[in-house]
Amino acid sequence: MQYTRTVEALKQGTVIDHIPAGHGVNILRLFKLAETGERITVGLNLSSRHMGAKDIIKVENVALTEEQANELALFAPKATVNLIDNFEVVKKHKLELPETIEGIFACPNSNCISHTEPVKSFFYVKAQNKDTKMQCKYCEKVFSKDIVAVVR
Amino acid sequence: MANPLYRKHIISIPDFSREELELVVETAGKLKRTPRNDLLQGKLVGSCFFEPSTRTRLSFETAVQRLGGDIIGFADGGNTSAKKGETLADSIKIISSYADAVVMRHPKEGAARLASEFSSVPVINGGDGSNQHPTQTLLDLFTIRETQGTLENLTIAFVGDLKYGRTVHSLTQALSLFGARFYFVAPEQLAMPDYICEELDEKGIEYTIVDSLDDVIPLIDILYMTRVQRERFDETEFKKIQGQFVLRADMLKSARTNMKVMHPLPRVDEITVDVDATPHAYYFEQAKNGVYARQALLSLVLNETV
Numbered sequence: 504m505q506y507t508r509t510v511e512a513l514k515q516g517t518v519i520d521h522i523p524a525g526h527g528v529n530i531l532r533l534f535k536l537a538e539t540g541e542r543i544t545v546g547l548n549l550s551s552r553h554m555g556a557k558d559i560i561k562v563e564n565v566a567l568t569e570e571q572a573n574e575l576a577l578f579a580p581k582a583t584v585n586l587i588d589n590f591e592v593v594k595k596h597k598l599e600l601p602e603t604i605e606g607i608f609a610c611p612n613s614n615c616i617s618h619t620e621p622v623k624s625f626f627y628v629k630a631q632n633k634d635t636k637m638q639c640k641y642c643e644k645v646f647s648k649d650i651v652a653v654v655r
Numbered sequence: 656m657a658n659p660l661y662r663k664h665i666i667s668i669p670d671f672s673r674e675e676l677e678l679v680v681e682t683a684g685k686l687k688r689t690p691r692n693d694l695l696q697g698k699l700v701g702s703c704f705f706e707p708s709t710r711t712r713l714s715f716e717t718a719v720q721r722l723g724g725d726i727i728g729f730a731d732g733g734n735t736s737a738k739k740g741e742t743l744a745d746s747i748k749i750i751s752s753y754a755d756a757v758v759m760r761h762p763k764e765g766a767a768r769l770a771s772e773f774s775s776v777p778v779i780n781g782g783d784g785s786n787q788h789p790t791q792t793l794l795d796l797f798t799i800r801e802t803q804g805t806l807e808n809l810t811i812a813f814v815g816d817l818k819y820g821r822t823v824h825s826l827t828q829a830l831s832l833f834g835a836r837f838y839f840v841a842p843e844q845l846a847m848p849d850y851i852c853e854e855l856d857e858k859g860i861e862y863t864i865v866d867s868l869d870d871v872i873p874l875i876d877i878l879y880m881t882r883v884q885r886e887r888f889d890e891t892e893f894k895k896i897q898g899q900f901v902l903r904a905d906m907l908k909s910a911r912t913n914m915k916v917m918h919p920l921p922r923v924d925e926i927t928v929d930v931d932a933t934p935h936a937y938y939f940e941q942a943k944n945g946v947y948a949r950q951a952l953l954s955l956v957l958n959e960t961v
Contacts, residue, residue: 614784616765620744622772631853641765643667643786645850 516541516563518585519575524548526579527558529652533607534574539565554581572596574604577628577635578652600635603627608637608651615642626651657959664771665779665952667787668825673832676796680806682951682961683797683944694954694961695724701754702728703746704781705737705761710920710942711781711790715758718949724957727754732761744773751776756957777956785821791919792825794948795879798941799830802915803876806830812838812871815881815900815925817847822919823881824851831855837862838871842896845883868900873909878902878935880918882925904929917941 522530527547530536536543544561551557567575572584576598584596606623617624617639625640628648635648659675700719704712712730719726729735737746743766751757751774759767760781767780767787782788800806811830813823817839827837828851837855839847839862846864855862865871872878883900885893901924902916915937918926922938930936954961 612764614762614764616743616761616763616769616783619763620742620769622744622769639765641768642763642784643669643768644764 512590513544513561513563513587514590515588516561516565516586517567518583518587519560519562519567519579520557520583520585521551521554522558522560522579522582523554524556524558527560530558530575530579531560533652534571536560536562536565541565567596569596570601573599573601574607576600577604577648600630601628604637610639610642610644611646611650612639612642612644615639615644617641658955658961660952660955661957661959662777663956664767664774664777665789665956666767666771667780668789668792668829671789671829676793676829676832677806679793679948679951679955680797680800682955683793683947684801685961686950686954687801687944687947690721691954692721692723694950694958695719695722698724698755698957699753700724700726700728700953701750701757701759702726702730703750703757703759704728704730705732705735705743705759705766706782707731708760708782710945711760711788714942714945715781715790715949715953717946718953721946722950722954724953728758743770747773747778748775750774751778756953779952779956782821785819787825788821789825790945790949790952791822792829793952794941794945795822795826795917795919796829797948797951798915798917798937798944799877801944802937803913806833808834808836809876810836810838810874811877811879812840812865812868812875813847813879813881814840814868814902815883816845816887817841817881818845819884819887820881820919823879824848826879827851828854831858831860835860838875839864840866840868840871840900842883842900844892845887866899868902869906869909872906872914873911876911876914878910878914878916880916880922880925880938882918882921882923901925901927902930903927904933907933907935910935 542563546559548556585592586594604626610617626637629636637651638645747770756777758779764784764786766783771778916935918938
């Protein structure tokens, strides 16, 4: 496939593949992957047989936990997260919507106490019809996940 | 066995089970019939009002003192170390080391939940921004039970500002545990928020959105009025809706004999003064009930058995 020629193979670390095109940079930013100091390869708008276009992120020497992978499910539910050791896939995370999410997103309510106090943000996640709703533990306001995901 | 609210934080109505709500309501009734002056003897309650309040603060402080307890605290956050930049987390850690319980009001949403994470004693939410005001809901439930003899299967109309009125949201959530039917009467701009309607849909609770206050009066047990704030509208819009959400005595002719009018107060002009003299008016008794509901809650939180 074309992207295997354009994005170098990974010896050890995590490959986040099948990210909907346009979301790769968001994921990098939200999960603070660049702050790991490790080498990161990012592919944007790569062609994909199933998705048309996709983004991909390869992070060297960092193994994403099950919890972090599930947090990804919020905005890239069809992404695949593979842990690599010595060029081999040693674990594939199956993404499931987490019940709670801590410390990734800021609460969109500007009058929420979580912005000014020594606590991490905390949301309860609820799948509702076709939308995913997130309720802040502190101010109890309920937001669509798309609103929470853009605020930083 | 200790009562289920003993040493619990009281933050938000959705945290309560139906049984816990009933326990507070029953205890409030007992304390109204047979006053006690010993239930908080030797207890010190911190009353921390980071935002000014009249009824809530005074009724909490009355409740504590009538039960034989003592109060420390402040009525305005402007005079506290919060003004110097201290976090709420630090303030509460310290205050909770002085008192047996902390009653607090704060202008930011989520303040009480956050305080409960840093407090070594129970925190009772007296209002956190536009979010929750659970003791208002408890006094409303107590008042409804007192006037109707039950909380089960009642029909309630909420009128006025249903969008921003936190008392309306919490009371709807609480009454939905008791099989209530609702009528919502509000200007379009102040309609009940979607998330409350969705919760009711999920629980299969019946509600109807209606335009006219007159139409619902013969159908209901409780008429819960709220204030429509002029500043939420431009002048022309306000004039258009102004008369529609005002209750006058002559409109009550078709009401059931058991029907009571409630209002969280302060009222401005949404209930005309001629309603006060009708047997349906109950808002002043409702405000008085705030003391009994808060007495009940404080007694349950600070005593294993009441």
